[in-house]
Every structure is written in structure tokens, then in C-alpha cells.
Amino acid sequence: MRTMSCSAIEKEAVELFRGFFSEVGFVDEEMVSAHSLITETEDGEVIGAALYEKIDGLTLLHALAVAEPSQGNGHGQALVDDVASATDGDIEAKVQTELPANEFYADCGFELVRQTNDEYMNVWVYTQ
Numbered sequence: 001m002r003t004m005s006c007s008a009i010e011k012e013a014v015e016l017f018r019g020f021f022s023e024v025g026f027v028d029e030e031m032v033s034a035h036s037l038i039t040e041t042e043d044g045e046v047i048g049a050a051l052y053e054k055i056d057g058l059t060l061l062h063a064l065a066v067a068e069p070s071q072g073n074g075h076g077q078a079l080v081d082d083v084a085s086a087t088d089g090d091i092e093a094k095v096q097t098e099l100p101a102n103e104f105y106a107d108c109g110f111e112l113v114r115q116t117n118d119e120y121m122n123v124w125v126y127t128q
Contacts, residue, residue, distance in 0.1 A: 009037070009041075011029070012039075012046035013032060013037055014029055014032055016047075017051070017063050032051060034053075035051050035053045036052050037049060037050070038079060040078055047066060048064075048065065048066040048070065049079070050080070051064075052083050059089060059090065061083060064080070064101075066079070076104060077108055080108045080109075080126065084126065088128065089128065090126060090128065093126075094116075095122050105126075110125060110126045111124065
């Protein structure tokens, strides 16, 4: 079941993101409230979330996470599909070059288009 954000779901999504992005620390309640959120739930609990915003015809996928016990069951692909359905135009995601998430984005149909100048981040684009 996929739902759009509400206060309790936003809080659950923030906790999920914190588990994945704790060293970065960029996902908090304020960021979640300021952007669009799609969640994947199971038995009433948030098991996956995607945080994005649309800017000038491009969708920036700021964060995508699926709880570890639920990974490998299609929830991440479902979130990508839901973001694509909710938006138009290309979807861009930036991922640190050493993270396994790069493989996930490749498997979901994103194309690696460039690395940042410092070669710290890969920039992936999903073309609709």
C-alpha cells in the first residue's frame, strides 16, 4: 500500500531515512515537510520512502530507502515507479560513488550520466 504524506507517516519516514543517512544527516522533519514524500507501508508501518521535488521539469530524488528486512522484495522499484507516476520528465538521483545504492539505481533503469567534479557522487537519470 502506498500513501502520500501525513504527520505520523512523515515521522516514520524520517526515522527510516536517518537509519540510512545518519552520517550525512540531511533528512529531517523540515526537509520532509518541504518536499514530496511517497511511502511504502506493510502492516501499518513505513518500510520504504522516497523524498523528491520537481524543479523546472526535472524531478530530484533526494532520498530513497527501504528497511533492511524488506529489501529485495520490489519495494524500492515500486517507490521509483510511484515517483515516476507522480511526476513528468526525468528523475535525477545523486549517490556517493562507493555506495551499493549505485547498483540499485542501475537495476531500476537509471542511467549513469556523470560524476561530480570531485568524483565523489554519481549522477543517475531515469528517463520517462
